[in-house]
Amino acid sequence: MAIGSVVIRLSDLVDAQEAVCYAALVKKHKGMTARNQPFIRCMFRDRRVQYESMLWHDHRFFEAAAGWTEGQAYRLEVRGKHDLRYGMQIEILGIRPATDDDEADGYDFFDLVESSRYEPKTLMQAIRNRIDRFITQPHLRELVLRILDEHEKLFTKIQAAQAMHHSYTAGLLEHVWSMSRVAESLIQHYSSYYSDLNPPLDKGVVMAAVILHDIGKLRELQYNPVEARYTKEGRLIGHILIGRDMVRDVARTIDGFPEETLLLLEHAILAHHGRHEYGAPVLPQTAEALLVNFIDELDAKMNIVARQRMQSNTLDEFTDKVYGLDNRRIYKGIPDEPGSVDAGPPPA
DSSP, X not given: OOGGGOBOOGGGOOTTOEEEEEEEEEEEEEEEOTTSXXXXXXXXXXXXXXXXXXXXXXXXXXXXXXXXXXXXEEEEXXXXXXXXXXXXXXXXXXXXXXXXXXXXXXXXXXXXXXXOSSOHHHHHHHHHHHHHHHOXXXXXXXXXXXXXXXXXXXXXXXXXXXXXXXXXXXXXXXXXXXXXXXXXXXXXXXXXHTTTOSSOOOHHHHHHHHHHTTTTHHHHEEOOSSOOEEOHHHHHTOHHHHHHHHHHHHHTTSTTOOHHHHHHHHHHHHTXXXXXXXXXXXXXXXXXXXXXXXXXXXXXXXXXXXXXXXXXXXXXXXXXXXXGGTTEEEEOOOOOOTTOSOOOOOOO
């Protein structure tokens, strides 16, 4: 059967199969072998998987690859090649940019990029509901709402990172929503558990820091539906300090903003990475900052583990090495019967 007559999703490709797939070019990296021969490593993806294609110096598309554009969708003629060490890879047999005319053939650009499975408006409303319940200090409440209102359009679509965790469209929003959901439970537990603390655990500062801890990523990253790109400001300063400055600038425009509240919020934002080696300018030194750090780390690592398990294409019972988890390989477990998996909680 001719390759051109078989159109499937990239994620459905199997070993040795030849087919036509639509995919987005995520990365294109030029390098040299140990024998001083040039090569190009290309990463193509659809919404579910990301596969590598190696173009050695004698590949017939090696010269043409110089004109391929990251972020562009392509119509690929490919052969699947499963490697026991590296998992599924693809051999490019033919390639051209995808066009609107390909839609009749099943092409849909937004089926090629990963995005949150939840509706952004629903996630944002859940976050605003928690602001109503937990941030009762009027100055702090005004600060958080003003920042969200000003940046809502970008906040609801940008990734949380270029790679690592929640690195997909609306990933930052989903990360903050998930953290706020965890924070709600922990705030209630620890404020009750240690009810004799004086001053008590500041619920408003914890929730505000959860919502604003990564707000600097709106300027650290430039949104691209395939993969976020770092801005010059992002590379030279970083989202932690950018976010602290954004919060401080708005707080200065709110008359009578309590200095202690602002200090606690700034500290929680600056310390949310938890360790100097992870980029934190300071270590958590308040109960509120410590709680935000642990919630952030927990949510990021669980997202990494879940995505690795769902997207892994190794043939054995462990995933590939996971960079974000110290190169550990994650056990996949024994799958349940089809149809028995719960779709998960609604975004409350």
